[in-house]
Amino acid sequence: MVSDAVGAGEGAALRARAVGKTFAATEGARVVALDRVALDVGAGELVSLVGPSGCGKSTLLRLVAGLDLPTEGELWVGSELITGPSAERGVVFQDPSLFPWLTIRRNIESGLVARGVLRSQRHEVDEYLRLVGLEGFANSYPHQLSGGMAQRAALARALINHPRVLLLDEPLGALDQFTRMRMQDEILRMWQARGTTMLLVTHDIDEALYLSDRIAVMTPRPGRIDRILDVDLPRPRQRNDRRFLEHRARLLELLHLTGGIEEPLAPGV
Numbered sequence: 001m002v003s004d005a006v007g008a009g010e011g012a013a014l015r016a017r018a019v020g021k022t023f024a025a026t027e028g029a030r031v032v033a034l035d036r037v038a039l040d041v042g043a044g045e046l047v048s049l050v051g052p053s054g055c056g057k058s059t060l061l062r063l064v065a066g067l068d069l070p071t072e073g074e075l076w077v078g079s080e081l082i083t084g085p086s087a088e089r090g091v092v093f094q095d096p097s098l099f100p101w102l103t104i105r106r107n108i109e110s111g112l113v114a115r116g117v118l119r120s121q122r123h124e125v126d127e128y129l130r131l132v133g134l135e136g137f138a139n140s141y142p143h144q145l146s147g148g149m150a151q152r153a154a155l156a157r158a159l160i161n162h163p164r165v166l167l168l169d170e171p172l173g174a175l176d177q178f179t180r181m182r183m184q185d186e187i188l189r190m191w192q193a194r195g196t197t198m199l200l201v202t203h204d205i206d207e208a209l210y211l212s213d214r215i216a217v218m219t220p221r222p223g224r225i226d227r228i229l230d231v232d233l234p235r236p237r238q239r240n241d242r243r244f245l246e247h248r249a250r251l252l253e254l255l256h257l258t259g260g261i262e263e264p265l266a267p268g269v
């Protein structure tokens with residue numbers, strides 16, 4: 001489904017240095033969401049962020065996206081300091097957030113419109129419709145698509161900008177297990193064909209193990225990167241393979257060491 005013609009090796013390295021983020025909460029209280037976060041993601045690497053609910057995963061992703069600014073520290077893409085959003089950093093959230101009044105073709109084109117390159121690159125839209133297997137749905141509206149199809153359209157809308165970094169915040173969280181596993185293979189195929197650097201937030205440890213080169217485990221709030229698990233397993237990975245299960249046990253152990261994903265929520269989360 002993925003064409004190899006879209007070019008490989010587009011990814012850029014990501015760097016977070018001593019990143020802190022404090023939010024103003026109610027009645028003058030402050031919430032320290034992130035504390036001295038350090039993270040390096042190599043060009044073309046696929047890294048997952050896992051950790052307890054409220055530990056700052058989405059906050060970190062939004063800082064990398066440039067949708068918000070850190071209170072302390074710096075974030076870099078390649079040699080560029082992140083100071084705001086850029087088409088070079090695509091984001092896909094759990095909710096595909098397509099424009100309901102636009103067809104799937106127009107939704108995917110909207111990435112090009114935002115960059116002012118629609119006229120010169122409109123011909124690429126068909127390529128991206130094929131890339132995500134939606135060529136038969138170009139003229140459909142989002143409400144006519146299943147959740148998995150809508151999420152693929154959202155991926156195409158992000159990918160058409162040739163982002164050097166793709167930020168995924170639980171992009172498959174709303175999907176049933178069957179669709180989710182197929183979409184994981186789609187994401188892997190796109191990643192392998194494009195060489196895009198990917199940072200994925202997920203609650204699903206099997207998803208993290210199936211997809212990632214490395215998994216960054218965060219502490220409960222205030223979030224820090226506590227441990228990094230290297231997933232040195234060849235692809236395609238077998239979810240019930242002995243070494244996969246060994247990595248799974250190790251990841252569970254790391255999560256429990258840092259407070260665990262099943263911990264009760266801290267007040268204010």
Ligand SMILES: Nc1ncnc2c1ncn2[C@@H]1O[C@H](COP(=O)(O)OP(=O)(O)OP(=O)(O)O)[C@@H](O)[C@H]1O
Pocket residue numbers: 023024025031032033052053054055056057058059060221268269
């Ligand atoms: N805009 C905001 N204003 C105030 N507090 C915020 C804001 N965004 C996030 N927070 C707080 O920062 C902390 C981290 O939130 P964040 O959404 O990053 O967590 P998360 O790890 O993505 O959680 P989940 O796994 O539930 O999605 C939480 O305590 C949250 O209440």
Ligand SMILES: [Mg+2]
Pocket residue numbers: 057058059
């Ligand atoms: Mg989140």
